[in-house]
Amino acid sequence: MSRNSGPHPLCIGKCKEFQAQRPKVGKRYQLGQKLCQECDQWIFHEGVMCPCCHNRLRTRPRCKKYKTKVARI
Numbered sequence: 001m002s003r004n005s006g007p008h009p010l011c012i013g014k015c016k017e018f019q020a021q022r023p024k025v026g027k028r029y030q031l032g033q034k035l036c037q038e039c040d041q042w043i044f045h046e047g048v049m050c051p052c053c054h055n056r057l058r059t060r061p062r063c064k065k066y067k068t069k070v071a072r073i
């Protein structure tokens, strides 16, 4: 069986049921919405795993590119 019907092979389309609406005000993360990078979908779901592809959901905005490494020897 070939299921090459999309760029996200792990996505079974269940994320559509959990699809989060774009907020008019506020940030998505603040509203409890989480991003599944595998499904490329914003999800409104309690857990930390995507209900669709079981990938770990992103719950925080991306960290800025700076490292707080303290040189402690």
Ligand SMILES: [Zn+2]
Pocket (backbone or CB within 6 Å): 010, 011, 012, 013, 014, 015, 016, 039, 041, 052, 053
């Ligand atoms: Zn999905």
Ligand SMILES: [Zn+2]
Pocket (backbone or CB within 6 Å): 011, 015, 036, 037, 038, 039, 040, 050, 051, 052, 053, 054, 055
């Ligand atoms: Zn997913």
